[in-house]
Amino acid sequence: MNQRTLWILGAVAVGLTALVLAIGFLPPLSLITTIRVQTVASRLERVVSLRSLDFAQYFGLYIFPYDFFPETTDFAQLRRLTPEEVARLTPAQRRHHELFQLAESLDIRSLRSFKFFPIAVRARAGIDLAGQRLQVTDRDGVLTLRLPPVTVTALQILDQVLPEWPDFPFTVELWRRTITVLEPHLRQKLEEEARLLQTARENAHRQITQLLESLGIGPIRLEFASP
């Protein structure tokens, strides 16, 4: 390749680069226009009295399907299960199989396919005092206060728009079905991996003990009922 050719190539490269940069500053030129119309009818459905205390909150991001299946999961093997074999699965295996069926309905054919979506969640844990009476007993001069169990009081799928992540082709019904299937699995992850309930229980113990001691009630032992 002679010097003249190289200079020409160099000039072309500079020209193309300048063109790309210039286009970046121009308004988008598109032959396709999109018109979107949306109307909403909103109505107050009900007002509910609450008596719940929240003691911990967790923010996290999960990726479906990767965070919901072990890496060695073979979708082809799951696909070969007969209805009779599915009926014989244990409850834990059936929940796992339900996730697989969800993946299939979303056209996610394996853990190697480039199809996934993020789920950002915010969850809270605490106790619900509605309809409960405080149970106070005195054992050998020590007051014992029995409280309702610490549970996940709210689970929110966050509306965070993550522009860098690819979009996923959901219909409204498919998204509803996805969240309905994933919600119990998310709750389990929050309890086991995120230690949400344990943190809420420890904080509840600390806050309620301080509160009662400020009322001159003590010494006091707190017990949380089992879920």
Next chain:
Amino acid sequence: MRPALLVLLLSLSACSKPLTGTTIHDRLETLFQLHTVEMVFRDVVYHRSNQRLAGLIPFDHRETLFRVFVSVRAGFDLSRPEFAVAVDNGQVRIRLPEPEILWVDADDSSLHEYFSRDGNIGLRFLQEHKAKRIEDNRARALQMGILAEAKRNARLLVIDLMRELGVDRWSLEFSAAPAGQP
């Protein structure tokens, strides 16, 4: 030849843009919040989108009608310094901060699609729509007096609690944050 190569290399390197992106960290934090009221709104949404080629030829028509419930909860952030419980001359004095909205969420599991014509609207649209519904219903709940309802329910809760604890003399007040504090 060397200057030409240099120009070529510089041009190619000028095509790369700096790395951009978002990092999301998970976090676990303690709270101390009392929820005393919830307003639930039912939203029915009609969405239609058309794409047109050169502004004239319509294609890719999508249409959907669906319903979702939005929950707005209000109560009291007991981690605020305004919250105090003390015994003064045999009387229990309770001071709560002013009520505020503590939680707003559009319940995805409550989504119900009435009809859909190629309603593949995508996750991003659903998230954008949800954010809008949350903000609209938060404002509506405030207009409809959710904070006053939160105070009313708090008073009823304290009455029941004092009765169960056998406390006869008590008082309850609501205190706003001093000026300059959130």
